[in-house]
Amino acid sequence: MDNKVSVTKCERYSEVQAAVEKAVDMLGGIEKFIKKGDKVVIKPNLVSKKKPDEAVTTNPDFLHAVIVMAEKAGGDVTIAESPGGPYNAAALKGVYSVCGVNEAIKGTNAKLNFDTSFTEVHFPEGKTVKSIPIINPILDVDVIISLPKLKTHAMTSYTGAVKNLFGTIPGTYKAELHFRLNERKSFCSMLVDLHECVKPTLSIMDAVWGMEGNGPTAGQNRYIGLVMASANAHALDMAACHLIDYTPEEVDTVYEAVKRGLVAKNADGLEILGEAIEPLVIKDFIKPESHFNLLKLISLPASLNAWLTNALASKPKINYSECIRCGECAMCCPPKAIDMSSGKPQIDEKKCIKCFCCQELCPKGAVKIHRPILNRFMVKFIK
Ligand code: SF4
Ligand code: SF4
Incomplete structure (x- = not known):
């Protein structure tokens, strides 16, 4: 090796x-x-x-x-x-x-x-x-x-x-x-x-x-x-x-x-x-919001996992004041979770697989990563 x-x-x-x-x-x-x-x-x-x-x-x-x-x-x-x-x-x-x-x-x-x-x-x-x-x-x-x-x-x-x-x-x-x-x-x-x-x-x-x-x-x-x-x-x-x-x-x-x-x-x-x-080593190198996964820090009964995964996971969120309605995010979204029919992108959370392709490919940086407050609080608390 x-x-x-x-x-x-x-x-x-x-x-x-x-x-x-x-x-x-x-x-x-x-x-x-x-x-x-x-x-x-x-x-x-x-x-x-x-x-x-x-x-x-x-x-x-x-x-x-x-x-x-x-x-x-x-x-x-x-x-x-x-x-x-x-x-x-x-x-x-x-x-x-x-x-x-x-x-x-x-x-x-x-x-x-x-x-x-x-x-x-x-x-x-x-x-x-x-x-x-x-x-x-x-x-x-x-x-x-x-x-x-x-x-x-x-x-x-x-x-x-x-x-x-x-x-x-x-x-x-x-x-x-x-x-x-x-x-x-x-x-x-x-x-x-x-x-x-x-x-x-x-x-x-x-x-x-x-x-x-x-x-x-x-x-x-x-x-x-x-x-x-x-x-x-x-x-x-x-x-x-x-x-x-x-x-x-x-x-x-x-x-x-x-x-x-x-x-x-x-x-x-x-x-x-x-x-x-x-x-x-750069100790203060800032990690992405989506990196903090509470479920890696605690073990839970399997039945709670699916609910918590969704409730605590970081999600894409569009800042409409930066969005130019180009539709690139909808085109690249693997499960077609972004709808442009109203003229602006709308994310169907149920379909979203949190791949963040939309965030990666938005030409204006209008797709943000929303990290739930509960996630922030609990990761800090448990750490
Ligand atoms: S790719 Fe970005 S700018 Fe274009 S529609 Fe989607 S969010 Fe708006
Ligand atoms: S994170 Fe992935 S699945 Fe979710 S809306 Fe963006 S591109 Fe689509």
């Missing part, structure tokens, strides 16, 4: 080339991962059309640095992503433009992917899914480099290296998986299956600026000042979670990987190269 994670300081994106190369050098150098003439696909996090300074997507300077490094090693680079929402050439064009990817490839030979075909990949080893639709540019390449951004996530608490691969699933199939696996643990188990199926060669995390609070798109920017890398995405996530003060048990993708023996049991078992994480 590879538990090596390299950690390098990077004060600002103008210094990211040296930081990225240093992080990969500590893992053995880019030549260990890319041979001359290799087809390389780089998968950044381009979840939605957000400008680089919003700290939602992989920073374009960061992406540029990785392209330059991969090309120096002789790689033939393509950038590919299936962002949130529809997966078509027009959507990709918009995302590449707004997220700064067009600038990131300037001065390089990297190509942008506009091929929206995909293949149903059979994965009999999967624990939760045995077959996964994956976008074609990710398949049939020699090297996959994943560039996650360190952020919180309303549904999964944290999004990093493993969750970044959800962007290898074509548009509407993401909603289908959310709908089918509407419970967080099974959804995260699917993400671990997906990771094992795609198996990126290398994951390099943009942790220069991350996001805290109600991420992955509507939280607050948080300066972290690091670049982290690993050939094992689970180890990278374990290290990043430790950095922002999550235990492995608090993040289902990490805990599932621990249970499957894909990573060390906790951060003590990681082999950290470069900066020690312990002195850098």
